[in-house]
Amino acid sequence: MAMLVLALLPLLATSASAAGGCAAEASLSSPNGNAYAACSDLPRLGATVHWTYDGAAGSLSVAFVAAPAAPGGWVAWGLNPFGEGMAGAQALLAAPSSSSGAWAVRTYNISGYALGAPGPIAFPATGLAAELGADGRVRVSGTLSVGQGAAVLNQVWQVGSAVSGDGIPAPHAMGGDNLAAKAKLDLVRQTTSSSDSGGSGLARERNIHGILNAVSWGLLLPMGAIFARYLKTFRSADPAWFYLHVTCQIIGYGVGVAGWATGINLGNASNGVTYGLHRSIGIAAFALATLQVFALFLRPRKDHKCRVYWNAYHHAVGYAVIILGIFNVFKGMAILGVEQRWRTAYVAAVWVLGAVAVTLEAVTWSVVIRRREAEQHGKTFDGAA
Numbered sequence: 001m002a003m004l005v006l007a008l009l010p011l012l013a014t015s016a017s018a019a020g021g022c023a024a025e026a027s028l029s030s031p032n033g034n035a036y037a038a039c040s041d042l043p044r045l046g047a048t049v050h051w052t053y054d055g056a057a058g059s060l061s062v063a064f065v066a067a068p069a070a071p072g073g074w075v076a077w078g079l080n081p082f083g084e085g086m087a088g089a090q091a092l093l094a095a096p097s098s099s100s101g102a103w104a105v106r107t108y109n110i111s112g113y114a115l116g117a118p119g120p121i122a123f124p125a126t127g128l129a130a131e132l133g134a135d136g137r138v139r140v141s142g143t144l145s146v147g148q149g150a151a152v153l154n155q156v157w158q159v160g161s162a163v164s165g166d167g168i169p170a171p172h173a174m175g176g177d178n179l180a181a182k183a184k185l186d187l188v189r190q191t192t193s194s195s196d197s198g199g200s201g202l203a204r205e206r207n208i209h210g211i212l213n214a215v216s217w218g219l220l221l222p223m224g225a226i227f228a229r230y231l232k233t234f235r236s237a238d239p240a241w242f243y244l245h246v247t248c249q250i251i252g253y254g255v256g257v258a259g260w261a262t263g264i265n266l267g268n269a270s271n272g273v274t275y276g277l278h279r280s281i282g283i284a285a286f287a288l289a290t291l292q293v294f295a296l297f298l299r300p301r302k303d304h305k306c307r308v309y310w311n312a313y314h315h316a317v318g319y320a321v322i323i324l325g326i327f328n329v330f331k332g333m334a335i336l337g338v339e340q341r342w343r344t345a346y347v348a349a350v351w352v353l354g355a356v357a358v359t360l361e362a363v364t365w366s367v368v369i370r371r372r373e374a375e376q377h378g379k380t381f382d383g384a385a
Helices: 002-019 201-233 240-269 276-298 307-336 340-376
Strands: 038-041 048-054 059-066 074-080 090-096 103-109 125-132 138-145 152-160 182-186 191-194
Touching: 038 191, 059 074, 059 152, 074 138, 090 125, 090 138, 103 125, 103 138, 201 240, 201 276, 201 307, 201 340, 240 276, 276 307, 307 340
Parallel strands: none
Antiparallel strands: 038 048, 048 059, 059 138, 074 090, 074 152, 090 103, 125 138, 152 182, 182 191
C-alpha cells in the first residue's frame, strides 16, 4: 500500500499543478518581482486572479491565469465600470499569433455583446504581457490605472477555443459557466465574491426582454397580419378572420409593450452602454404600433368614401411595424449573443410564417380569379371549396 502511494505522488503533484489555483501559483510574482498582495480562485472556468492595489497611485497590478477552451484558443479578463457582465467591460484579451505562436495581449472596450475591434480602454494599461505555461494555462499580466479610492470592482473573464488567421478571437461557448463568469473584486478586503449568476438581475431581464419581443413583434403580429390578409378572402371565414386578427394584434401589442418597457428599463440600468440603432428601431416600432391601436377608433364604415384611404394607411403602417419588429429581433439576438440553436429556431419560425404566407397568397389569388369568372357567368362562388 505504501509503495502504491509513493508511486501516485508524482501523478498527484502533476494534477495539482495542472489544476492551477492560488495554492499552485503561490510563487507567482508581479513584473517588479514582488509577490502579489492577494489571490482568488474564481468560481467559474477554473481561473485565478492575483492582484496588488496601490491606493496612493491608484494602480492595480493584476495577473489572470486560465486555460483556453482548446489549444490555440484565447483567454480574457476585464473590469466593467458600468455594471455586471460583458457589455461595458474593459478587457485584456490574450491570444497566440497565427504566424509565430507567441502570445500577445490586446485591449478591448466592449460596448455590446460582440467583442468588436481592439482599442483603448477606460483604465490606461501598461506592462501588458502574456505567456503560456507548461500546464496549458495562460498568464495575462499588467497594470491598470483604476484611480484612487477604488473599493469594489466588477470583474469578468472568459475563455475561447480558437483564433482566426487574422487574429480575431472566435466567439466563446454559451454554457452556464461562460455566462456566469463574473464576480466582485474587493480591493479593500482582498477577496472576490460571486456576482449575478445569469439567472437573476440584468441577465434575467435581458432574457425576458428578448423572449417577449421575439414572441410579440416577431411572431404574433405577423400571424395577425396573415389572418387579416388571407382568411377574409373566404366568405365563410367572415367574421372569424377579423376576431383572429384582432386577438393576435391585441395580445402581440400587449406583450410587445411589456418587452419594450423592459428594454427601456435595461437602457436606464446600463449607464454608458447604448445600442443606438436597436433602441431607435424599437421606439419607432412601438410608436407605429401604438398609432395603429388609436387609429382603430377612427376607422370609417365600410361604405364611407374615406375607408379606402384608411385601409391604405392601416396596411402600410402594419407592414412597417412587422418589418421593423422582425429586423430588430435579429438585431437584439446579435447584441445578446444568443446561442445558434435559438437563432435557428427563430429563423425556422419566420420561414414557416413566410411559407404559409406565400402559399396562401397563391391560394387566395386562385380563389379571387375563380370567383370573378363565376360572377361573369352569373354564378356564385364563396371560395369555400
